[in-house]
Amino acid sequence: AQTVTQSQPEMSVQEAETVTLSCTYDTSENNYYLFWYKQPPSRQMILVIRQEAYKQQNATENRFSVNFQKAAKSFSLKISDSQLGDTAMYFCAFMDQGAQKLVFGQGTRLTINP
Amino acid sequence: GAGVSQSPSNKVTEKGKDVELRCDPISGHTALYWYRQSLGQGLEFLIYFQGNSAPDKSGLPSDRFSAERTGGSVSTLTIQRTQQEDSAVYLCASSLEGRGFGGELFFGEGSRLTVL
Numbered sequence: 001a002q003t004v005t006q007s008q009p010e011m012s013v014q015e016a017e018t019v020t021l022s023c024t025y026d027t028s029e030n031n032y033y034l035f036w037y038k039q040p041p042s043r044q045m046i047l048v049i050r051q052e053a054y055k056q057q058n059a060t061e062n063r064f065s066v067n068f069q070k071a072a073k074s075f076s077l078k079i080s081d082s083q084l085g086d087t088a089m090y091f092c093a094f095m096d097q098g099a100q101k102l103v104f105g106q107g108t109r110l111t112i113n114p
Numbered sequence: 115g116a117g118v119s120q121s122p123s124n125k126v127t128e129k130g131k132d133v134e135l136r137c138d139p140i141s142g143h144t145a146l147y148w149y150r151q152s153l154g155q156g157l158e159f160l161i162y163f164q165g166n167s168a169p170d171k172s173g174l175p176s177d178r179f180s181a182e183r184t185g186g187s188v189s190t191l192t193i194q195r196t197q198q199e200d201s202a203v204y205l206c207a208s209s210l211e212g213r214g215f216g217g218e219l220f221f222g223e224g225s226r227l228t229v230l
Contacts, residue, residue, distance in 0.1 A: 035218075043203065045221035091156060100145070100170060102219060104157040 002027045004094050006105035013082055014113050020067075021077045021108050023092030031097040034068065034075045039089040039107075048090070051075065082112045116140075118222035120206050126228045127196055135191045135225045139208030146189050147207045147219060148181055157205065163189065196229045203227070 003026045013019045025034070036048040051059045051068050058066050063080045079086055092105040119138040127133050139146050148160040159173040163183040174180070178196075183189040193200055203224040211217035 042223065044223045045205065045207070045219075047218045050218065100162045100164060101147070101159045101173070102157075103159070104149075106156040 002094050002103050004092050004103055004105035006092055006108050008108045010109045012111040015082060015084060017082055018080050019082055021090050023075045023105055025073050025094050029096040033095045035093040036077045037091045037093060084112050087112045118206055118208050118220050120222035120225050122225055124226045128230050130195055132194045133196055135204050137189045137206030140220055143208035143210050145209040146183055148191050149205045151203045151205055198229050201227055201229045
């Protein structure tokens with residue numbers, strides 16, 4: 001079974017700093033998808049960024065980028081120029097190409113301080 | 115609607131009672147998921163519906179939990195004889211694509227269940 005591990009339960013940085021959230025996963029599959037979701041206090045999960053395992057190029061979305069290391073099964077999220085609105089729980093998630101369910105990590109609570 | 119709608123937003127019930135949680139997915143989305151999120155925890159997969167296929171119920175924690183999806187749209191998650199450990203936020207999500215496409219899941223705001 002696939003597992004997703006986020007080793008940082010909580011992180012805190014100052015506004016405008018860069019922060020990196022860690023995620024590792026375990027799978028025997030070769031084709032899969034990786035995601036970072038954000039859950040602000042409002043509770044609604046929002047997709048931040050998505051990576052297809054067959055693509056070597058790291059995905060980027062404005063201030064958000066990933067460092068995807070397939071051999072190491074690592075998928076970290078970098079937030080540049082962090083903003084107060086980035087304060088949220090961040091979940092790393094995995095979906096293999098043949099399956100239908102998204103497997104989530106335990107989450108990292110990120111706080112951006114003014 | 116514009117997004118995934120869940121009701122009720124909050125539900126307080128007594129131990130032993132049955133509860134029903136409703137999810138109205140985004141129109142046209144063929145895939146529908148239920149997840150459970152206990153306090154401060156990650157999301158635990160419960161069940162997945164894809165079109166007219168048989169649902170994947172592999173995540174349901176006990177036979178007290180069941181779900182149905184009528185007409186390929188609205189879904190109801192039912193918990194019978196609720197226990198205190200059932201207290202959690204129940205999240206519903208829908209997706210345009212189904213199996214293997216790795217598409218984005220769109221989540222509702224969840225139903226917070228408290229069992230006294």
